[in-house]
Amino acid sequence: xxxxxxxxxxxxxxxxxxxxxxxxxxxxxxxxxxxxxxxxxxxxxxxxxxxxxxxxxxxxxxxxxxxxxxxxxxxxxxxxxxxxxxxxxxxxxxxxxxxxxxxxxxxxx
Numbered sequence: 001x002x003x004x005x006x007x008x009x010x011x012x013x014x015x016x017x018x019x020x021x022x023x024x025x026x027x028x029x030x031x032x033x034x035x036x037x038x039x040x041x042x043x044x045x046x047x048x049x050x051x052x053x054x055x056x057x058x059x060x061x062x063x064x065x066x067x068x069x070x071x072x073x074x075x076x077x078x079x080x081x082x083x084x085x086x087x088x089x090x091x092x093x094x095x096x097x098x099x100x101x102x103x104x105x106x107x108x109x
Contacts (some may be wrong), residue, residue, distance in 0.1 A: 001041060001066045004056055012047070013056045041065065 019029035041062035047053035
């Protein structure tokens with residue numbers, strides 16, 4: 001749903017576009033869209049100029065659940081963010097120690 005909501009301006013909200021953005025096979029994107037449609041989160045519609053093209057849109061239910069998830073994820077990132085940053089810094093430091101510095105001198109990761 002977030003991928004659909006976040007498509008760049010001008011990119012048609014098709015199953016092909018979702019598959020490309022999610023880096024999955026077209027048939028896998030079809031299955032995901034089928035499940036979202038069954039749950040009432042997305043709708044399929046026809047393009048005005050090309051009636052063969054199927055375009056996707058979030059329903060009100062889809063918009064609402066996406067907003068709720070965004071709020072929950074933002075709260076979780078606020079709590080877990082410092083630990084995540086610390087873990088990433090440790091990982092980068094270990095990588096530097098094993099391979100030599102992967103970053104230019106004086107830069108901070």
